[in-house]
Amino acid sequence: MTGADAMVKCLEQESVEYVFGYPGVAICPFYNSILDSKIQTILIRTEQNAAHSASGMARLTGRPGVCAVTSGPGATNLITGIATAFADSIPLVCITGQVNSELIGSDVFQEADITGAVESFVKYSYLVKDAREIPRIFKEAFYIANSGRKGPVLIDVPIDIQQQEIGEFAYPEEVRLRTYKPTVKGNTLQIKKIVAELNKAKRPLICAGGGVRLSDAKEELRQLVEEYRIPVVSTMMGIGVMATEHPLYYGMVGNNGFPWANRAMKEADLIMMIGARVADRAVNQPERVMKDTVLIHIDVDPAEIGKNAGATIPIVGDAKHILAELSEYEIDGNYSEWIDALENYRREMPVVRKPVEGFVDPAELIRKMSYKMEDNAIYVADVGQNQIWSCKYHVVRNGRFLTTGGMGTMGYSIPAAVGAKLACPDRQVVAVCGDGSFQMSMMELATMRQYDVPVKIVVLKNNYLGMVRQYQHFTYEDHYSVVDLSGSPDLEHIAAAYGMKFLRITDMENIDEKIDEVLSGNTSCLCECIIDPMDLV
Amino acid sequence: MNRKVFQLLVENSSGVLSRISGLFSRRGYNIESITAGVTANPRYSRITIIASGDDDILEQIERQVEKLVDVRSIKVLEPKDSVYRELCLIKVEVTDQTREGLISISNIFRANIIDVSENSMIVELTGNQSKIEAFLGLLSGYTIMELARTGITGLSRGSSDVVWLED
Numbered sequence: 121m122t123g124a125d126a127m128v129k130c131l132e133q134e135s136v137e138y139v140f141g142y143p144g145v146a147i148c149p150f151y152n153s154i155l156d157s158k159i160q161t162i163l164i165r166t167e168q169n170a171a172h173s174a175s176g177m178a179r180l181t182g183r184p185g186v187c188a189v190t191s192g193p194g195a196t197n198l199i200t201g202i203a204t205a206f207a208d209s210i211p212l213v214c215i216t217g218q219v220n221s222e223l224i225g226s227d228v229f230q231e232a233d234i235t236g237a238v239e240s241f242v243k244y245s246y247l248v249k250d251a252r253e254i255p256r257i258f259k260e261a262f263y264i265a266n267s268g269r270k271g272p273v274l275i276d277v278p279i280d281i282q283q284q285e286i287g288e289f290a291y292p293e294e295v296r297l298r299t300y301k302p303t304v305k306g307n308t309l310q311i312k313k314i315v316a317e318l319n320k321a322k323r324p325l326i327c328a329g330g331g332v333r334l335s336d337a338k339e340e341l342r343q344l345v346e347e348y349r350i351p352v353v354s355t356m357m358g359i360g361v362m363a364t365e366h367p368l369y370y371g372m373v374g375n376n377g378f379p380w381a382n383r384a385m386k387e388a389d390l391i392m393m394i395g396a397r398v399a400d401r402a403v404n405q406p407e408r409v410m411k412d413t414v415l416i417h418i419d420v421d422p423a424e425i426g427k428n429a430g431a432t433i434p435i436v437g438d439a440k441h442i443l444a445e446l447s448e449y450e451i452d453g454n455y456s457e458w459i460d461a462l463e464n465y466r467r468e469m470p471v472v473r474k475p476v477e478g479f480v481d482p483a484e485l486i487r488k489m490s491y492k493m494e495d496n497a498i499y500v501a502d503v504g505q506n507q508i509w510s511c512k513y514h515v516v517r518n519g520r521f522l523t524t525g526g527m528g529t530m531g532y533s534i535p536a537a538v539g540a541k542l543a544c545p546d547r548q549v550v551a552v553c554g555d556g557s558f559q560m561s562m563m564e565l566a567t568m569r570q571y572d573v574p575v576k577i578v579v580l581k582n583n584y585l586g587m588v589r590q591y592q593h594f595t596y597e598d599h600y601s602v603v604d605l606s607g608s609p610d611l612e613h614i615a616a617a618y619g620m621k622f623l624r625i626t627d628m629e630n631i632d633e634k635i636d637e638v639l640s641g642n643t644s645c646l647c648e649c650i651i652d653p654m655d656l657v
Numbered sequence: 658m659n660r661k662v663f664q665l666l667v668e669n670s671s672g673v674l675s676r677i678s679g680l681f682s683r684r685g686y687n688i689e690s691i692t693a694g695v696t697a698n699p700r701y702s703r704i705t706i707i708a709s710g711d712d713d714i715l716e717q718i719e720r721q722v723e724k725l726v727d728v729r730s731i732k733v734l735e736p737k738d739s740v741y742r743e744l745c746l747i748k749v750e751v752t753d754q755t756r757e758g759l760i761s762i763s764n765i766f767r768a769n770i771i772d773v774s775e776n777s778m779i780v781e782l783t784g785n786q787s788k789i790e791a792f793l794g795l796l797s798g799y800t801i802m803e804l805a806r807t808g809i810t811g812l813s814r815g816s817s818d819v820v821w822l823e824d
Contacts, residue, residue: 239676240683244726247672264726298700298823299668299729423720426713 121289123251124149124282127215128157130258133291136186138162138177138542140170144190146230147217149282151188162542162571165563167194169535171201171272172561175210176500176539179522182336184265184273185539188215192230195276196237200529203241205272207526208357209334211265212272213258214242221249221278235276243271251284255291263295268302269421270334302420306437306445313433315449317390317414323458324350325388327373329402330357330525331395331419332439340443341394342366348451350392351462353381355402356525358395360516364490370462374402376508376657380465387461392416395439398428401525418442471512480625480649482506482580483513486552489578489635490515494548498522498540502533502553505586508657510552519547531560537575538567548576548639555581555605565618565646574644579611582653590656615646623647660689661715662734662741662811665704666820668727669695676725677704686710686718690808698822701729705810730820734811741811745789746771747780750800759799766792777802785809 121129127150131139140162143151154161164170167189174185189198195216205212218224219231235245244264246257254277261273318324332341338361345352345368352362353373362369371378373385385391385403391413396402398417417424417431418439425434435442475481486509493499501510501523514521522540524532537551553561558579568575580586585603592600615622621643625634627650638647667673674693681688689707696703708718723731734741751759756778763770763780766788772779782792786809793801 235672236675239679269724297726300726421724423717423724426720427717430713 121286122149122153122282123248123254123277123284123286124153126251126254126286126289127258127277127282128153128159129289130255130291131159131186132157134258134262135183139186139188140164140173140539141188142167142170142190142194144192144194144217144230146191146219146279147188147194147215147282149279150215150217150277162538162567164535164567167197168201169531169561169564169567171198171205171212171214172529172532172535173539173542174212174214175201175205175208176522176536177543178205178211178539179536180498180520180540180543184211184213184262186213186215190217190230191219191234192232194230195234196232199238199241202238202272202274204524204527204529204532206241206243208524209270209330210272211270213261213265214272214274216274216276217282218247218276218278220280222280224278235274238274241272242274243269245274245276247276248278248281251281251286254286255289259292260295260297263297264300269424303422303436304438304441306418306435306442308445310433310435311442311445312449314392314416314435314446315451317416317433318348318350318451318453321390321414321453322455323388324390324392324453324455325384326350326352326392326394327355327385327396328352328358328361328394329355329396332358332361333395335395335420335439337394337438337440337443340440340447344443344447347447348453349455349459351384351455351459353377353384355396355399356511356523359511359523360519360521363517364515365517368459370466372511376401376511378471378512379469380462383465383469384462388413390414390416392418394418394443395420397424399526400428403429476652476655478627479652479655480580480631481628482509482649482651482655484628485625485631485635485649486510486513487515488631489550489639492632492635492639493519493550495519497548497550498537498544500533500537500540500549500551502551502557503528503530503587504554504557505590505655505657506552506554506557506580508587509580512657530557533557534561534564534575534577537577538564538573541573541575542571548642550576550578550639552578552580554586555579555583555608556585559605559608562614565614565620568644569618569620574642576638576645576647578638578647578649580651581611581648582651582655583608584653586653586655587657593656611646611648621645625649658709659712659715660707660709662736662739662809663706663708663719663722663731664734664811664813665706665722665731666696666729666822667702667704668729669700669702670727673702673727674704676727677706677722680721680725681708681718684717684721686714692808692810694810696822701822703810705734705808707809732813732818734813738815739811739813741785741809742783743786743789743809744807745782745792746805747782747793747796747801748772748803749778749780749796750776750802751778752776755799762792762795768792
């Protein structure tokens with residue numbers, strides 16, 4: 121058995137079903153061995169998207185997504201995808217081929233110091249120096265990626281190590297890491313303090329972040345919220361943790377969030393942040409918001425607590441465990457006046473949009489499409505104006521909402537949707553992007569076609585990099601610089617070239633029928649929606 | 658701006674030091690000195706770091722460092738509960754007239770003369786930082802040709818918070 125055989129065996133032991141990647145000589149032994157395995161390989165069209173697809177898959181399966189690329193440019197191309205997963209705490213195991221061990225450091229063809237280059241975007245990385253270490257390293261990598269605060273782990277394997285004979289293969293039963301022990305269970309004393317504060321509070325608010333989803337604590341949260349009738353808001357990464365139309369859910373906070381949700385944050389006398397970073401986009405001037413507020417911060421990463429706002433009650437651990445333990449206590453609070461007030465805010469502060477006739481109104485399109493999508497559909501939003509409209513107007517029922525909130529990487533939606541669809545072939549997957557982000561990933565239409573991955577793609581086309589144009593509108597008084605997307609291809613031809621169904625929607629006439637047509641059937645579809653180029657989020 | 662002395666126990670493997678120093682540089686933390694060496698158990702290294710910043714930053718440093726997979730533990734060495742030492746080598750220019758003076762200052766500080774040439778001497782001094790600063794202050798009349806300082810290393814006093822390392 122060679123090192124490459126062992127790598128494949130390790131992936132089998134971890135029940136990996138798909139590997140996204142792009143080969144080159146330095147990873148060829150691995151791709152040769154994987155042919156004898158049941159693991160399916162997906163040839164993505166550029167390495168960055170291998171990480172995004174693996175991310176989409178990880179977010180649906182709850183297990184690390186896997187990608188494998190070659191050395192040098194293959195590895196460096198992967199970095200943006202890795203950084204995206206790192207910012208969103210998505211577990212990945214990224215395998216890179218490397219030049220022969222003896223040549224490392226001599227700048228030979230396609231050599232890059234990938235473990236060094238990726239250091240600030242991975243939870244951990246390995247450069248394998250002896251193939252006999254492969255089982256241990258893979259076992260550790262999968263464990264590290266998917267425990268504590270999740271994130272990407274990179275394994276760099278020189279080609280000679282992949283070719284090295286190792287004899288018998290034995291996969292370790294358990295991980296033995298002396299220096300890595302993430303906290304899972306919350307401190308009971310701190311949990312009792314939460315109960316005491318909730319008893320005292322008049323205006324409590326839960327702010328749910330992506331950590332609730334990552335720790336699979338959605339049910340525990342819903343039970344707590346419903347039992348004690350505590351209102352909830354979410355960060356961008358927390359969208360979908362509560363059903364959008366749940367009566368106690370008040371939507372997304374932050375500088376692109378809903379005004380009533382932000383007002384709730386301002387007026388609450390107790391805020392319970394769960395799996396959220398209190399980051400700049402979500403909480404404006406956290407030190408001011410939190411001054412007179414009891415801040416309970418639940419996070420699996422101790423370094424997040426107190427990083428952006430000092431918590432009154434910090435509690436380190438896994439949200440699922442902590443919420444389950446919290447539910448064992450009786451909370452004696454009545455917040456109905458507060459909920460009445462929030463209901464009023466929601467009524468009094470409507471979001472008014474003035475859509476221009478003769479275009480598709482993206483807000484209305486997204487809202488209408490939500491109700492027409494299957495109940496458990498997966499909605500993948502890209503980055504730009506489309507992301508903000510998606511966050512605000514997509515209605516999640518029992519489905520999922522995926523986007524990159526941390527890094528904000530354009531081009532995320534299509535490859536992530538591919539990963540999500542492969543993970544859940546029976547669920548409807550819709551990627552929504554702008555014409556800028558679409559062109560960053562449009563090469564993946566080939567991947568969709570090659571492996572028959574029927575994803576619906578909705579492109580909100582305004583011939584602009586809309587989010588930047590909007591910024592230049594406000595900041596530079598319409599002095600537009602490098603945001604004009606003229607020269608973009610005719611999407612109808614693109615769809616035809618890739619053998620996809622195509623639909624163009626130019627205005628709101630018969631919009632229902634048109635959306636139905638886009639969503640009908642388990643086939644891929646490219647839908648171009650012409651929106652007002654001057655529209656603002 | 659405060660200073661803290663952190664003591665880390667880490668895996669003794671390649672790349673650990675670069676992971677730690679990389680964390681400091683990318684998060685913009687100030688590092689004043691860093692020393693590292695293997696412990697009695699060769700699987701671990703002990704690293705002493707002096708960092709400065711306001712209290713929030715110092716707390717973040719502790720938490721971010723602790724998060725690194727290779728870091729087994731980090732603790733703050735409080736001055737009152739700890740001993741710190743630094744080694745300093747100083748090459749001083751001397752003449753027949755100044756040599757005796759330097760030797761007597763060195764004796765007072767229990768510093769060792771470890772190299773002598775016609776026009777220079779190397780003095781070796783061990784101590785806490787204030788002792789070294791005081792000694793260097795007394796050399797103001799001399800020309801220091803070269804100076805090498807290790808940065809401090811330290812241990813906490815007593816045995817109450819020893820981390821016992823398994824084999």
